[in-house]
Amino acid sequence: MKIIINQVPAEGLCLEEEIGSAELDLDTALIKFRAPLKLAARITRITNALTVDLNINAVIFADCSRCLSEFKWVFDKDARLSYLLDSSDVFIDLTPSIREEIILDYPIKPLCDLNCKGLCVKCGKNKNEGGCNCGST
Ligand SMILES: [Zn+2]
Numbered sequence: 001m002k003i004i005i006n007q008v009p010a011e012g013l014c015l016e017e018e019i020g021s022a023e024l025d026l027d028t029a030l031i032k033f034r035a036p037l038k039l040a041a042r043i044t045r046i047t048n049a050l051t052v053d054l055n056i057n058a059v060i061f062a063d064c065s066r067c068l069s070e071f072k073w074v075f076d077k078d079a080r081l082s083y084l085l086d087s088s089d090v091f092i093d094l095t096p097s098i099r100e101e102i103i104l105d106y107p108i109k110p111l112c113d114l115n116c117k118g119l120c121v122k123c124g125k126n127k128n129e130g131g132c133n134c135g136s137t
């Protein structure tokens with residue numbers, strides 16, 4: 001998402017854009033996007049300062065680190081970005097900051113549920129789906 005500075009009017013500017021996860025280089029071994037992320041930005045400019053109130057919305061598919069099943073996670077985050085403008089700046093590219101805002105919220109160990117029971121260490125059965133015959137431990 002790029003903002004052309006001289007196109008920001010005095011009353012501010014609202015932008016909406018969809019951006020592919022590949023463009024943001026966001027997919028990891030555990031976390032995948034299957035649809036573009038939705039961005040909404042309200043941009044205001046006061047002399048040489050640009051403020052962007054941003055909303056990032058995306059559906060993320062992650063693999064649970066305990067039971068290994070895939071689960072869906074709705075990512076919705078508001079962020080405020082501020083930039084000091086130089087007289088030579090023509091545009092501001094928000095993409096690196098957007099990427100950072102998302103990655104900051106990535107879980108280190110994604111869990112399908114805080115109470116996920118994980119897999120049985122003996123037979124590998126997903127214990128969220130019921131017990132197995134390996135004993136009660
Ligand atoms: Zn799980």
Ligand SMILES: [Zn+2]
Nearest residue numbers: 120123132134
């Ligand atoms: Zn078992």
